[in-house]
Amino acid sequence: MPIYAYRCQDCSHTFDLLVGVTAEAPELKCPKCGSGEIQKTMGSFAVRMGTSSSSASSCTTGTCCPTCK
Secondary structure: OOEEEEEEOOOOOEEEEEOOOOOOOOOOOOOOOOOOOEEEEOOOOOOOOOOOOOHHHHOOOOOOOOOOO
């Protein structure tokens, strides 16, 4: 299920909404102030590659760095 990030135009509060694939459209209101003036923003995401159980063995630095965790 996708997680969408939103920012309230009235109070600048940022929040995430988990949206199901077949779910109805969620009510888009700020949970802090109740305003309907919100805007979808770019959310962050992570990608993990490989199936190795040891991160250190695949890291090019030879130690487990923040990038390979």
